[in-house]
Amino acid sequence: MQTSTLFALLLLLTLVAYGSGFSRALGAARKGGGVRNLASLPNYYGMHTALWCGLPALLLLGVWLVCDDSIIRALVLGRIAERPDTLAGQHLLYTQIQNLAAGSLIGQPTPELQAAAAYLLSLRNGGQILQTVLVLILSVGFGSYALLRIRPEFRAREQVEKVLRKLLLACACAAILTTVGILLSVLFESLRFFRQIPVTEFLFGLHWSPQMALRADQVGSSGAFGAVPLFTGTLMVSAIAMLVAVPIGLMSAIYLAEYASRRVRALAKPVLEILAGIPTVVYGFFAALTVAPFVRDTAAAMGIAASSESALAAGLVMGVMIIPFVSSLSDDVINAVPQSLRDGALGLGSTKSETIRKVVFPAALPGIVGGVLLAVSRAIGETMIVVMAAGLAANLTANPLQSVTTVTVQIVTLLVGDQEFDSPKTLAAFALGLMLFLSTLILNFIALHVVKKYREQYD
Amino acid sequence: MTNPTSPAPLTDKQSQVRERIAQRLGSRHRKETMFRLMGIMSVTFGVLVVLVLFTDIIGKGHGAFVQSAIELEVDYDPQVLGIDSVSPETLALANFDAVIRRALQARFPDAVGRNNRRALFSLVSSSAPYELQQQLQENPQLLGQKQILWFTADDDVDTYVKLFADNKRGHFERLSEQKVAWIQQLLDSGELKKRFNTTFFTNGDSREPEQAGIRAALVGSLLTLLVTLALSFPIGVSAAIYLEEFAPKNRWTDIIEVNINNLAAVPSIVFGLLGLAIFINFFQLPRSAPLVGGLVLTLMTLPTIIISSRAALKAVPPSIREAALGMGASRMQTVLHHVLPLAMPGMLTGAIIGMAQALGETAPLLMVGMVAFIVDVPGSITDPSTVLPVQIFLWADSPERAFVERTSAAIMVLLSVLILMNTSAVWLRKKLERRW
């Protein structure tokens, strides 16, 4: 049976289970003296039966769907005597077998391949039947068990609520699962990378050129994995972005919170928030097609040579992207400073700007620092703008008019297109991902902690 | 004590202080003005950037909504076509190319020589034969007759018409003088016109700019968002309910909370790495599919939805819970029957904002292979497809000038959808959210 049909059947069974649970509870109640004698309302008996009928079978179905491809693949490949060693080779071979089984392979297959394809088909068919049978048995079996347990004194509601609570908890744990998933995926591949390239070379090497030689005698593509140019590039672009975003974001937050009239605020705030809603790919396009040529031409007009893809262009646009982020975080923080402090300073004869610079700002500083750290972590992790406007050349340079590359750009270039999961070229992306994840994690952790402490101070 | 004490003159100290203060007043007020000016400049800068960005994009993209078309009189000559009846088989073999060439040749008899004729034939898009085929398929009786039809012009012609034809000072290096002369002739006689560009909304991607459209990407985005919404909303709301209403105050809950807050600030590309390593490599899910894209975006938007849903739950006053609990409802009943319906508008608002975020996301989808060149409109969540932002990214990389226009137009479409979503979120909040 098709998985989708099976799924529909399972849903139907669950509905039936609900109905029968409901009516059985009513029946039991009638014998025992009416619905009032039931421990729970009849619909809870229905739900209880439905849960028993549906959940275990659904779980099995889910696990099955997740695992069966990998199991079948392993079994089929196990039949082949001379397996290629590389992952890519195995993948190619398996695709061949799949195509053969689907009847769309061009060329003459070897008998061994044909046998493997037949085996694949038989496994698939057998698996499908086994899946259907197992799911139905589980569903009907547990459903009937639950049905038989229905007694007037059975507390169905508590049981149902217990299960619901567990489900809610499971959903809450999705976040933890995600973190674990991220960690495992980057860590695992990174370890494989570091087995081939020493950590020290990666962290301190000054030369980055991940193209591996296809043939041994090829020139100029030895594959160098020194990530320092990427780190400096990332830092430079982020620094330019922060130089734009922090003063402008902070000043506009201050102006809108402390100076602007209600009308100006009502107009300017939504306009600035538009900046936050623009997708990064749009900023990237803007940076690559408008800002970068502008920077290049302006530099040329001043007699300075500038690359058409420059760190400056990418950084400027990234800064613009981060302005609303900084300004809304600072706005929150500034508003949390109690009015009494402002009154105190104004009452002593401070001007408004003195009040802000000498009293409000120092009081809000921890919160602002936290916000800036969060903004830095955003800048480091931003991808599309730098992919489209910063360039690919791993230059170790301090000149913002030259093109630089960043960690995220390299992740994208290494992973878009063909991937070979046993070549350091592909694995390097995961090592870079690990660095990115760890650095942003640390920044976020500190920032959130600082902001939380700050809020507690004025709550 | 009937009379207030008589006034005494200012003390020396006080008058000295007065003087000192007065001396510095000027510079302090100048500083104040400067500070204020900096604030005004910052706000103006932000507003200006928004204006520049929008005018830039609209200026570049508005042209893509019209497209140049050339009017030609075509002759469905059975001999030229090489068919004698209209049926699916004969249509597939018919030589529509020749018909178009004849029509062009008839319009410009002066084009002689191989090079000249090749230039002439490249005035219309390579899709012209298909347009013709479609005509004949829909109207079989046209065989053997003549008809006047508009054909999509080549992208170079289109670019020339839009950018250079009006002000004759420019020179478009991709067109020969001969070709320009033909175009001018057609323009003057009204046989070359800009018409509404339906192709842009009905086609998928194409290597030829004049045939490229956003339909496939739009459908891909829609499917991806559906997967994201179907997963992230129920999971996010459930997680929020658990954390807000049931979670005991202990280490575990703290860990989950810190985790969610941290996850909200993890760069999106890292989620792409997760998708590649886990969904594609480990679970062997299909590459480039909205299913995987949706899964990745689910993980990415989940923190946003959880955080906003928790805020919505927090906004429901405890008195409602106390009232329900006081009536003998269980905690679960209280939450499901009373708290959740009241918090729903806030949660929906959060969900829309999360979806808007997901719709604009590009980087993680590049990781799971949604950058493929996709011409066909995807039919299901496992078909290979792309999404609108990725389409924008791909087109932005294309060298043809005509793609710049289409990229900007695609951005306009994307931004309109996003603005629509965000406004509806604001509207929903205003309309449904109750103040307690």
Added chain:
Amino acid sequence: MTATTTITTTVLDVGEAAPNSQKPVEHPIMDTLTQSTETVGQPLCESATLRMRHVNVFYAETQAIFDVSLDIGRNEVVAMIGPSGCGKSTFLRCLNRMNDTIEGCRVEGELTLDGEAIYGPKVDVVPLRARVGMVFQKPNPFPKTIYENVAYGPKIHGIASRRADLDEIVETSLQRAGLWNEVKDRLDKPGTGLSGGQQQRLCIARAIAVSPEVILMDEPCSALDPIATARIEELIGELSENYTIAMVTHSMQQAARVSQRTAYFHLGKLVEVNDTEMVFTNPQHPLTEAYITGRFG
């Protein structure tokens, strides 16, 4: 108090209205208020530091102060009393233009400090507020060190050019505020770490560090315990030798203890001003009498 018709009044809410005062107050005495806005007693004096004539204050469309005229003499302590929402705080905040910070607040009338106008297009609030210091209801030391708190005013105004001068100002201010002995060893500790009463005295020290002529006090003891309150009251007595003090208080006993004259406000109107002793022993106006005898408030 001739007529006995009952009138309904609404409270002019200036942010301190007690819950029970939101209900319409019905009382025969209220009547007298509608009949006249004349202030009973001695609102004026011949040579006053602060001179207010026909002051009206509006919050957007709501009027909070109605035609109040009052003088405050040099080195005099004037207490302003009255029920919640009667406008006494609003009136106090007019004297150093702290009302400017509230959007939509408008002040009319003639207010002068030593003959110079307080309101007016050319008046600079910065030196004005240095001359008219203010102490607030809730102690609000800056989140800085004790030293920095006191030195803040002299620093921004550029009063002390040398570090030694600044040190001296800080020390004398703290001494005058009666805090020196308690904090001299921990001047570099945060001001927020002090007790409530100490914080309030720190705020007083902060205010007198810029050598003001007038100090406004807006219920300076309402957030403090009785012992701290006694300490502050004692301090007010000492300060009145050098400074003109206008204070708002909720406590009639406090007004009786520290002030020379007392002004009774009611619903935005100044009902009675007189020598403190007179107000509490022989009130001239029936409303004042009703208030001090505890019939409402």
